[in-house]
Amino acid sequence: MSLLEIRGLHKVFGHGSKAVPALRGVDLEVHRGETVGLVGESGCGKTTLGRIVVGLQAPTAGDVIFDGQRLEDLVGSKGFRSRIQMVFQHPDSSLNPRFRAGTTVREPLQLMKGGSRSDIEKEVDEVLTLVGLGPAYKSRLPRELSGGQQQRIAMARALMSEPELVVLDEPTSSLDQSVRGRIISLLREIQSARNVAYLFISHDLSTVRRIADRVAVMYLGRVVEVAETEEVFESPQHPYTKALLSAVPSFDPNQRTRRIILKGETPNPADVPAGCAFQDRCSLVHGRCREEMPKLETFTSGHDVECFAVPTLAASG
DSSP, X not given: OOSEEEEEEEEEESOGGGOEEEEEEEEEEEOTTOEEEEEOXXXXXXXXXXXXXXXXXXXXXXXXXXXXXXXXXXXXXXXHHHHEEEEOSOHHHHSOTTSOHHHHHHHHHHHHTOOOHHHHHHXXXXXXXXXXXXXXXXXXXXXXXXXXXXXXXXXXXXHTTOOSEEEEESTTTTSOHHXXXXXXXXXXXXXXXXXXXXXXXXXXXXXHHHHOSEEEEEETTEEEEXXXXXHHHHSOOSHHHHHHHHTSOOSOTTTOOOOOOOOSOOXXXXXXXXXXXXXXXXXXXXXXXXXXXXXXXXXXXXXXXXXXXXXXXXXXX
């Protein structure tokens, strides 16, 4: 059974003529101990999805099932916060500037589990060591830490309650390349040690390829392709995925692909055309695309695509 199941998820901001759909029927699963990379252009709904998964926002429609229970029944219940955590994009803004690192990391355990002071301090030391810092950093304020060290403190805070799922929202985007690599290695080590699942939200496709077991591609509030990571990168099927991946730089001349430049602009989320939302930017568009919204269907085992132009799907549809 999946740890996380997202079914037909919708999120609309505003009302009436000012309503803006951010999510338009998202389906996605995350299994225990795996990393799912969630990619797509800015504004496609990645962060909104992540915030709904951790209970920071409520969906307009659809279901989020966590460990067999509806999320709306779990939010607010004792122990829920300890099971799902989130690491935000900018650690300098997500960390309290007045709290020393020890206080930041210690607080979740005090609030969620309690325990004796000595037991709590022991766990704080263990988690700080787990993220590659150590007890000596407990006295540091955020301004006394580098960006990479701040992000490690944010990760330690998220891990303090021993969560089963961590949503990572662009956790490496503000870091330089060398620090980014160390954070990715650290996340994999922690996952191996604790069997924690990650929903890794990013626009950095190279980083996603390094850490994710599967990749979900979003476009304008919908998941348009899902498959194992190498399957997505080596054999993308959706026209949008192909364009997205063509922009990833490669230093291997044998692996360089022609850059696909999409025509037009992303539609206004408040005025999405009938049918496929990608129709006005797609070179494969045909009549059905303008009349009917495609559904995420199986292309090959473990590889789902939302597109009428994919031959196997077109034949079966």
